[in-house]
Amino acid sequence: GDYGVVLFFPHGGDYKIALTLNIPGQGKHDIAFLVDVKDERPASLSKPQPYQLKVVDGPVHAMAGQPSNLKLQVVDTKTGKVQSAFDVAHEKQFHLLLASKDLNWFLHEHPEMAKDGTWSIPITFPAGGDYWVYGDVAPSGKGSRVLIAKVSVHGDKPTWDTKLNLTTTAVDGGLKGELVTRNIQVGRKTTLMVKLTDEKTGQAAGDTVKWLGAAGHMMIFHQDGQTVVHSHPAEDEENEAQVNQGMIHFTGRFPKPGLYKVYAQFDWRGAVRTLGFAIEVK
């Protein structure tokens, strides 16, 4: 007969589905097949989405340099109801990504949800100005998506360089990363490799450990701030062997031409290191 299996994929990529069939009188049979899962349509502020991210507090009181409690709700666009049931993706129900409008300041946090569906987390914004707020969430049974909102923060202008300067090397906490890309085609799946070395010794940094269930996390932001792709390394043996040599392969897609800020995060020697790159896709 025909059997159906309902599967939930947290994000796009290559997956292997392994099934064990127990056939009466014949014993167990293992079968496996590969599937290429497409990413969710890229997140965008301009297109109507089934869910919206609402900033319920924070913008009014947020002041650069002072902790403020950022409060967020995921609202069902059709019903206006606050969503309070979420699936877990990469060990969390809510991945909060914050970026300055110029994308050169970035934070990845995990807020806590109250019973009524309000998420909150204390955030200290580093400077005045506009910030993008991205909620990477999976409303129960509806698949994961990145929802976008904006906050304005009072205070002095940023002290960092607000230009998006192209760079394929970055360092954080002694971990040096080099972003290696090849022949990126708009809209096509492409492999991005981050080559990690110990800045001090120049040796390959093969001693990263899993963080939130993955060898690394990569967030790709188009310069418009409204096109975001979240990527993780494939979890096959070949990839895992490469991780031990300091080479982390991600699959990503660049939905349109332009400048992109790429943040890759790794858990290395006791802390999460954040490496920021910027590339141009033509």
Ligand SMILES: [Cu+2]
């Ligand atoms: Cu997260």
